[in-house]
Structures are given as structure tokens and as C-alpha cells.
Amino acid sequence: MASISVKKKRKISMSQRDAIWGYILISPWLVGFIIFTLIPMIASLVLSFSNYDIVNPINFVGLSNWTEMFTQDADFWHSLRVTLTYAVVALPAGLAIGLALALLLNTKVPGLPFWRTIYYMPSVISGVAVSVLWRYVFNARFGIANWILSLIGIDGPAWLNSTTWALPALIIMSLWSVGGSMITYLAGLQGIPTAYYEAATIDGATKWQQFWRITLPLVTPVIFYNLVIGMIGTFQIFTPAYIMTGRGGPAKATLFYNLQLYLNAYNYRRMGYASAMAWFLMFVVLGLTLLIFRSSQAWVYYEGELRG
Numbered sequence: 001m002a003s004i005s006v007k008k009k010r011k012i013s014m015s016q017r018d019a020i021w022g023y024i025l026i027s028p029w030l031v032g033f034i035i036f037t038l039i040p041m042i043a044s045l046v047l048s049f050s051n052y053d054i055v056n057p058i059n060f061v062g063l064s065n066w067t068e069m070f071t072q073d074a075d076f077w078h079s080l081r082v083t084l085t086y087a088v089v090a091l092p093a094g095l096a097i098g099l100a101l102a103l104l105l106n107t108k109v110p111g112l113p114f115w116r117t118i119y120y121m122p123s124v125i126s127g128v129a130v131s132v133l134w135r136y137v138f139n140a141r142f143g144i145a146n147w148i149l150s151l152i153g154i155d156g157p158a159w160l161n162s163t164t165w166a167l168p169a170l171i172i173m174s175l176w177s178v179g180g181s182m183i184t185y186l187a188g189l190q191g192i193p194t195a196y197y198e199a200a201t202i203d204g205a206t207k208w209q210q211f212w213r214i215t216l217p218l219v220t221p222v223i224f225y226n227l228v229i230g231m232i233g234t235f236q237i238f239t240p241a242y243i244m245t246g247r248g249g250p251a252k253a254t255l256f257y258n259l260q261l262y263l264n265a266y267n268y269r270r271m272g273y274a275s276a277m278a279w280f281l282m283f284v285v286l287g288l289t290l291l292i293f294r295s296s297q298a299w300v301y302y303e304g305e306l307r308g
Helices: 002-047 064-071 074-105 112-124 127-137 144-151 166-177 179-190 194-202 207-235 239-245 257-267 271-299
Strands: none
Touching: 002 271, 064 271, 074 112, 074 166, 074 179, 074 207, 074 257, 112 166, 112 179, 127 144, 127 166, 127 239, 166 239, 179 207, 194 207, 207 271, 239 257, 257 271
């Protein structure tokens, strides 16, 4: 009996030792998370109820920042509307084009590794460099976009200098980085058993029927993943508008929410108001994410489990 109790004590001590080593090994991440994420989040929440301009001491003003944001600041609602418009157009377009490219690159085409690399490469290039490049592409006088349109007899618009075409130009630019979602689609497509397609071919199913009945349902988990990640990314858009249009011009046509938040924080030195905007954005993104997760029960299909 004594030997059994000794073994139990030794086993418990070993498990505790493993736990201690586990915490030691993850401690750099925990320290970094606490210092660079958790504490700044708490600080921004406190600042959202204050009037702070970086120079002077913090002056707590209660809910006045939130009240001004919802009832007095027209640019707040305008920037939110611009961001929603961008998300509604750019996100579905990126998901569809990414899936189309993955379907194409999942076939036996010549130089397949080369084409996969070419389509994926833009997604890893710096956002600032891409924005500078596309600013020249959309230049009204010597840009590539208008030059291509002139070849078919179309007089190209002013793009970034036009209130009508500035936002569509940034939406077109966003499709440059669909290679990131394409890779995940490709992984999902290659995980579909070929036996399904062989059985469907024997039953006389057309290519469209195979896509609609086999490919699309089995790739819905990847669509779900890309939808959540893409939605979060579109609500955080900042770099293209800041680099290509300055302060969201022309006439605030590209005044995205994050850009308006940045202007309040660093140009107008309204850190408290910007913190309130940041927390509201977090609530919006969190709400939309939960909505997507809730709706996934009706349209996301996992192999071996039918949902809906």
C-alpha cells in the first residue's frame, strides 16, 4: 500500500512539473499578450470615457464621446457607410474569384506550380508598396488602367480623383490579393475524395452538377473560414485609402472607418473619442462574426455530418 501511495505522489508531482514547464514555455507569449494586447485594450476602454489629447492630463467625460459619436458626428456614420459598401462588394467578389482561381489551378494545366506562385505572391507583398503601385495604375493621365480601356475605345475615368470611381477603384485593387483565399480553397478542394466524382461521372452527372452537388457543399467550411477572415479584414481597411487618397478623398468618398478613427486619434488628437470608435468597431465585427457563426448551421456542410 505504501508503494502505491508513493507512486501516486510521484505521478502527481510529475504532472505538476509538466504543467509548470508548460507555463514557463508559453510565458513569453503570455507576457507579450498582457503587455501589448490586454493592457492597451483596458487602457483604450478607460480612454473611451475621457477627453484625452496626449499632451494634457486625462479628463473623464462619461458617455459624451459615445453620445457625440452616435448623434453629432456626421463623418462617423459616413465612414461606417463607406466601409459597409466596400465590404458588401469587395468581400463576395474576393470569395468568388478566389474560388474560381482555385478550381482552375486544381486542374492539370501546364506550369501549375508557376501559376500557383504567381497568383499567391501578391497576397504577401507589403500593403504600402501595393498601394503605391496601384496609385500609378489608376493615374488618370498615364495609368495602365486607362491605357487598357483606350485600346477598346473607352475614355477612362479619373479614378482616384473622382467621387464616383474612387471607391470602385479600391474595390478592384482589393482583388489583387485573392491569392491568400485561393490557397485555402485549393487545400479544401484537394481534400475532397476523387471517388465522389468518379461515382457521379458513372451516374451521368455533368461538370456543373458535380460542382453544385459535390464540390460546393464540401468546400463550404473553407468558404466559411474565408468569409470570417475576409469580413474582419474589410472592416480594418486603412492603408490603401491613406496612401492613395490621403484623408479619404475626393470629398470623403473613401473615408473608411479606420481612417476616420486614425484622423481623430493622431490628426485631431482626440484619443478618447478614437478609443470609443475603436470599441464600437469591435462590437460591430464581433456581432457580425457571431451572426456568421450562427448562420453556418444552415449552409456549412462537414463531411459525415449534415447541418440544417
